Amino acid sequence: MHTPQAISNFSGGPGALAPIVLQKASQALLALPETGISVLGMSHRSDWFRQLLDQAENNIRTLLDVPSHYHVLFLQGGGSLQFNMIAMNFARGQGTRADYLQTGYWSAKAVDAVRAQTQVHLAWNGANSGYARLPKSEEMSWSARPSYVHYVDNETVEGLEFNRVAGLVDAPLMCDMSSNLMSRPVDVSAYDLIYAHAQKNLGPAGVTVVIVKDDLVQTANAGLPAVLDYRTHIKARSIYNTPPVFAIYVLKEVTQWLLDDVGGLEKMAAINQQKSQLLYRTLDELSDFYKPHAQREDRSRMNCTFDLVNQKLLKQWLTQAQDQQLWGLEGHRSLGGIRASLYNAVSLQDVQKLSQFLKNFAQENA
Ligand SMILES: Cc1ncc(COP(=O)(O)O)c(C=O)c1O
Incomplete structure (x- = not known):
């Protein structure tokens, strides 16, 4: 038997959750303190x-300082x-192009997904450079009047993250923050629609948070199937059909943990900064041995x-890491190598352990 606390979980997603959240979730599976009934049967x-939904929404509004003219939705x-849904609601049949930044695996998937519904214009495409960097603003070329602009704030597979709001043109701005929402403060008012699935920093898979500006929703296409129309979910206050009750329960506990234990997103951001700086510093110091994928300013x-510079050692590295209770480090199948995901619930101590392992392994195999 493994003791969960002894394992450092660097999984790319679903990712680690804070031990206190897991404790509450396991208690809730047996019986909720308030009702005596399992959360699975509520x-x-x-x-x-x-009340749970309202509390979860309030927590998100407080953490991200969401303006009142934005809706917060819990979807599947x-x-x-x-x-x-973005293309169906805001592009299909309009005869205009939707502009995308193609910066990695997930934004490319988004582009593939919408081609059947709208013409797409790639304002920048990093495929030829192996998705090792993000575009500078002057490298992006926008359509004259796109139906909207879409980009991925953090490319989970390649490990590229924007440090600014990208895509500032006169068009609705849609942003996939699946792998970094709640890891730092966000200026919500700079966007028209933000979405994030839960399984990185928000909770378990099954629920997706959408934060959408009311003005934008009013412009959505008519005639959509109800379940695919944002207005349906706004009207039904996220209970149009049966929502993922357990996932939302855990999300509420995660956001409560961020508020009460961590102390908000400024504090979370400072911890995340410390963690990633430590890891990148270690890799840079051992550059004869390790090769980071992303260009420095876009890490x-x-x-x-x-x-590893010597890729023949990769299997051994991964096996030894796992033996030392460092889990989930295998790179995404499309890129290979190693990926350490440092989501909110990964502690500085976890990263210190990994950093020590990186040094020891390099020394032993020099
Ligand atoms: C940034 C990003 N966007 C979208 C997705 C796809 O999400 P899902 O698997 O919830 O459909 C992922 C998956 O990991 C992701 O990392």
């Missing part, structure tokens, strides 16, 4: 669940459904991707 039409279908604080 009706989504109960007062208890309405993950990031992949959002790729499609992600959430997903640190690198390889």
Whole structure:
């Protein structure tokens, strides 16, 4: 038997959750303290669940300082459904192009997903440079009047993260923050729609948070199937059909942990900065041995991707890491190498352990 506390979980997603959240979730599976009933058997039409949803929404509004003319929705279908819903609601049939920044694996997936629904213009495409960097503002070329602009704030696979709001043109701005929402403060008012699936920094897979400006929603296409129309979910206050009750329960506990234990997103951001700086510094100091994937200024604080200079040692590295309770470090299948995901619930101590292992392994195999 492994003791969960002894294992450092660097999984790319679903990712680690804070031990206190896991404790509350396991208690809730047996019986919720307030009702005596398992969370898995609670009706989504109960007062208890309405209060839970309201609390989860309030926590998100407080943490991100969400302006009142934005809706906060809890949907299903993950990031992949959002790729499609955005095009269905705001581009299909309009005869205009939707502009995308193609900066990595997930933004390329978003582009593939919407081609059947709208013409797409790539304002920048990093495929030829192996998705090792992000574009500078002057490298982006926008359409004259795009239906909207879409980009991925943090490319989970390659480990690239924007440090600014990208895509500032006179068009609605849509942003996939699946792998970095809640890791730092965000200026929500700079965007028209932000979405993030839960399984990185918000909770378990199954729920997706959408933060959408009311003005934008009013412009959505008519005639959509109800379940794919944002207005349906706004009207039903996220209970149009049965929502993922357990995932929302855990999300509420995660946001409570961020508020009460961590002390908000400024504090979370400072911890995340410390963690990623330590790891990148270690890699840079051992540059004869390790090769980071991302260009320095675009390095992600959430997903640190690198390889061994001597790739023949990769299998051994991964096995030894796992033996030392460092889990989830294998790179995404499309890129290979190593990926250490440093989501909110990964502690500085976890990263210190990894950093020590990086040094020891390099020394032993020099
Ligand atoms: C940035 C990003 N966007 C979208 C997705 C796809 O999300 P889902 O698997 O929830 O459909 C992922 C998956 O990891 C992701 O990392």
